[in-house]
Amino acid sequence: MASENFVQLAIPRFDGHYDHWSMLMENFLRSKEYWQVVSTGITEPPAGVVLMDAQKIELEGQRLKDLKAKNYLFQAIDRSILETILNKDSSKQIWDSLKKKYQGIARAKRVHL
Numbered sequence: 001m002a003s004e005n006f007v008q009l010a011i012p013r014f015d016g017h018y019d020h021w022s023m024l025m026e027n028f029l030r031s032k033e034y035w036q037v038v039s040t041g042i043t044e045p046p047a048g049v050v051l052m053d054a055q056k057i058e059l060e061g062q063r064l065k066d067l068k069a070k071n072y073l074f075q076a077i078d079r080s081i082l083e084t085i086l087n088k089d090s091s092k093q094i095w096d097s098l099k100k101k102y103q104g105i106a107r108a109k110r111v112h113l
Contacts, residue, residue: 009031011028011075012024012028012076013078014077014078016102018098018099018103019103022098022099029069032072034069034091036065037066037069037091038091038092039092040092041090042059042062042063069091070088070090073095085097
């Protein structure tokens with residue numbers, strides 16, 4: 001049976017070591033084809049702009065990818081850390097918040113060592 005050969009990839013858990021985790025998580029999100037939405041975000045149309053059907057479908061597809069990427073990030077991040085992120089509206093905002101908060105800490109520790 002084909003499903004017996006299916007292996008579920010483990011979601012990398014954030015353990016405070018940002019550089020290592022971000023490399024693993026980026027690779028994981030790339031394998032799921034969600035990295036683009038995390039790295040660049042979604043461009044929402046200005047209010048009042050009427051979209052063509054194809055544009056609506058594309059936008060909804062991007063929103064769904066963002067939702068799935070957020071789901072993976074929520075699973076990877078401990079609740080106590082997640083509570084410190086003020087803006088969790090998009091996967092890009094979550095990623096950027098973690099990067100800003102933890103990337104500098106890891107570099108500072110290396111300098112002290």
